[in-house]
Amino acid sequence: MDLNSTYKDRPTLLWIAVLIVAAVGVWLLIQGVLLLGTDFGLSAMDGYEEWMDDFVDIIATIAGGIYIFFGLFTLLLAFLIYSGSRGGKTVLTIILIISILVGAMNLIFGVYLSIIEFILALIVLIILYQPAVKAYFGR
Numbered sequence: 001m002d003l004n005s006t007y008k009d010r011p012t013l014l015w016i017a018v019l020i021v022a023a024v025g026v027w028l029l030i031q032g033v034l035l036l037g038t039d040f041g042l043s044a045m046d047g048y049e050e051w052m053d054d055f056v057d058i059i060a061t062i063a064g065g066i067y068i069f070f071g072l073f074t075l076l077l078a079f080l081i082y083s084g085s086r087g088g089k090t091v092l093t094i095i096l097i098i099s100i101l102v103g104a105m106n107l108i109f110g111v112y113l114s115i116i117e118f119i120l121a122l123i124v125l126i127i128l129y130q131p132a133v134k135a136y137f138g139r
Contacts, residue, residue, distance in 0.1 A: 025074030032067030
């Protein structure tokens, strides 16, 4: 299969970008559900166990909700670029640039686990500005 070919009237490269963005959205949803469904144990000082456990539960619920929100938002962006929305492409481009900058800073500071996020964001950004994909959004 040639990357410059089309499938269902969409460039093959666009399909790759959509699949990457959708996979990131699903991954964020899974992380959110796991945060909401996990009971975190916390060793605290005597007399504060109940209060600290409630605090940790509140933080885990907020974090899980944020992950689920961003997962749904990322899936929406995947759908928007699939459908050829210029606004979706613009928002995704801004998010990708921010993600690349944050990933680069993480790599500089030694957080090497963020290399996957950095590489995926870079790949999707490059794909969005390939001639076949640009033509698809320009129609």
